[in-house]
Amino acid sequence: MLRSDRRGRRRGGASRVGVAAVAWTALLATAACGGTTRDENAEPEDRGGPTGEADPDAPLRDDLVVAFLPKQVNNPYFTVADGGGETAVGEFGGEYKESGPTEASASSQVSHVNTLSQQGTDVIALAANDPNAVCGALDSARDAGARVVTFDSDTNPGCRDLFVNQATAEDIARTQVELIAEQIGGEGEVAILSATPNATNQNAWIALMEEELAAPEYADIELVTVAYGNDEDEKSFQETQGLLRSYPDLAGIISPTTVGLAAAARYLSGSEFQGEVALTGLGTPNQMREYVHDGTVESFALWDPAELGYLAAYAGAALASGQITGAEGETFTAGELGDYTIGADGVVVLGPPTVFEEGNVDDYDF
């Protein structure tokens, strides 16, 4: 009884392996057959690659498919930025779509880039979670004819055509240092509350802020530590608590991330430190409005993410229409934002950040 049972099971096992083999073969056959058809009809048409000639007078094409790939979908900041992109695409008459991962991890964007390239997207506007992880996929997308514009967070310059920078890192660092120096009266201990430890843009800004603080006019300001709130609300909240407890003489906190700034403001507003410890950084008016009005935060800075997305869409369209190739010195017009010139390494800068305070915070809605 037992033996026959066992033999039966073994036979079942073998047949199951057989079934698996058939399944694999079928899948691969499907794929392989597809392979030949793709080569026949998916030849990317030549739209003037980076090596081609720029024709500044070429009209913007009105049949472009422009896809926005944020670090994470359902992230309010990127929802606004992508919304700006959608406005721009509406203006020049293309097709807009948004696609992206639900988690902001380095590798999760790769399959989305692959999908977009597979769909024959003309322009991919990407905010990269990691400068290298998406490179392979972007290369293959560009080989297939897509133009790649990064915004907010860049990849390695070799993997994209253009980077739309929200503001130069120097501008961002300088603005925040100026704001905190003004708020703490030019002397005291300050700390930085950052996002994740390996966020590219955060680390670049922090390095520049350190440089800025080394200048003689800030000699009395000491940067005591950098804490990481991982761009998670709760973690940022806890890290703020930790900072205030560890550094009793802390005069101010800079949080160059919207999540961190909002969490720190909420903690301060409900604690004994409200108004005592200065807080500034990068934040959105909608999130910070309350804390500006209740006196927790005097002023903070940010660019308009909608303008960022808007500019990225126009830059991508200019590339795909052959107006520009991404070389330094070329110029293009970005709708109502006006003319932009491409800088070194294919970087376009949106402009200096906007400072929000009691007087103007109610004028913005994002």
Place this chain on the structure above:
Amino acid sequence: MAHDSLYASPQRRPGAGRGRRRTAWVPRRWDAALVSALLLVVLGSALLVDGFATGRNAQFLLLDAVAIGLVALPMTLVVITGEIDLSVASTLGLCSAVMGQLWLSGWPLELVVVAAVALGAVLGAVNGVFVTAFGLPSLAVTIGTLAAYRGLAFVVLGDQAVADFPGDWTSAAVETAPGGALPWAMVGTALLAVAFGVVLHATPFGRELYAIGSNAEAARFSGIPVARRKFWLFVVCGAVSGLAGVYWTLRYASARADNGEGLELAVVAAVLLGGVSIFGGRGTLAGVCAGVLLLGVLRNALQLADVAADTLDIVTGSLLIVSVVVPNAVAMARARLARKDRHEGTHERKFG
């Protein structure tokens, strides 16, 4: 510990007497059903979804499935013995981080790869020791090492991302066999899957694993070294996770401490969808391979069809629920029917 298997639902214990015979058809039917579902989804996507049936898309799809597919193989064996390993994704991350650190410090890459896989084996052995030598529940142990290994990965590599791996290695990770559809990495995974399949379904060792999962006590009495078998499964699971870490690092050309975060749930979902019983003792490798591919194909096809990422979560979760509810409901209905038949049979005899 009175029970070696995981969350035995209070209503039902696996392999209990006659119930096992009556439901023995379920896994066989389930993996066949899954393979058919896979073929249907592939065919449907090829017909309905623009850009699905191309070699390039197959390459993308299969590349995405490699890491989950690799880790699912040893996980299948572990779950069949009634244990679970939730630390696989953290093992992957720690091996990736160590790989980056060793590469930074100038080790030759060949050696780095070997070291990463060996480290994976050691991490798996730590799990194995806790589970078998100390007799602790694997669910709790591997939740602990899930946190510990991920934490260590950050300790090792911190906020860095090591990205300067040689180009011929990173491109080898995505290179395809002639034809442009089948990545070599998937060929390797498939070969490994065949090896695992043979071991599980065609060797005495494999049969022992089923015996352990069905009833560890009985297995022990019949002379199977239960603890030793489980220990080595954890070691293999760690080593393969380390290998997946190497693949991940090279494929994304970046060694980071957060690589593969959250992958453990995707792997467990694929294994369970593949028809492996969480109680142990039941399931086939073919079913798991079909499960991995089905999830991969669905993800790819839905993405191509511009279905939002959140819908994918709903689909994955629903499939998982269906994968246990449907076979169970069918089995229960069958059992009730059989009972009714028997009942009527005696009835007739009585009066006939």
Place this chain on the structure above:
Amino acid sequence: MTALRARRELGVLLALALLVAFTAADNSRFLSSQSIRDVLLSASILVVLAVGQTVVVVTRNIDLSVGSVLGLTAFATGKLFVAAPGTPLVVAVLAGVGLGALCGALNGALIAAARVPALVITLGTLYVLRGVDHSWASGEQINAADLPRSFLDFGTATVLGVPVLALVAAAVLLVVATWLGSYRVGRELYAIGSEPAAARLSGIPVGARVFLAFVVSGALAGLAGVLHAARYGTVDATVGSGMELQVVAAVVVGGVAIFGGSGTAYGAAIGALLLTTIGSSLAVLRVDPFWQQAAVGGLILAAIGLDRALAARTARRAAARSAADAAAGQDAGRRGEREATHGS
């Protein structure tokens, strides 16, 4: 058995005391009233979740969907206030608890009626509910400005210096722990976790009780969602992601056996408090934040190892005692052995 359990909880409490003492020795500000308030506030949500999880785990089941339930109810609470700004606090809390209970009932019905493993079902609903949350929110974020002042005050208010959220958590703990420990239904949950077959034979409606346990866990996750919305004021679709593992860790550290039948809500609550305190004290001690997660992992391993060692020792003693009592009848010895096994 009770002595063992008390010792186990004392152990976690002792670890907590040592951690606090060590941190305070390094930085006396750690014991300031503001700082204690912060830790209590941070812990209260995890405590509520851990208490709910205990109810499920003692029946030899698990609920991995709590993080998603929390996220969904937190967002629903925010939406409720956006739609009807005048909603009274009580109504919001009841709505959150109700939604959570509904999610729990879904889990419970699938598990108890379709007789399928809890781990698989709740892993499935973890994905499904998160997906529902994401597609409902679709990029929308509820900000503090959208929530009424009174609701936000509820999140930060204190009574005699103790945060209201901590009082809510304490009340939940007290009610559930008493229910589990002293009422028949509660004791039946332990019986189910110890020996399901025996529980059924002795006439306990196993399916109904397991269903109830999941409803309780869901309802408490719903309550935690409301508390989360009140405390943080900012809610988007990612709230509570990954929280399930933290909750299970708290429960395990608190001495609730992962195979059911043993452990108390008090232990789980202390476990949650310990995990939260580790986070705060490492920040205060200025330990590289990267070590924090590794420390939590080590703590979990230590806690389950300790449980095992304690159980083994008690089992040896019980065996010795039963040998000595052999003359007094085998029955007593067998009981002692069984208790020792359940204590593990």
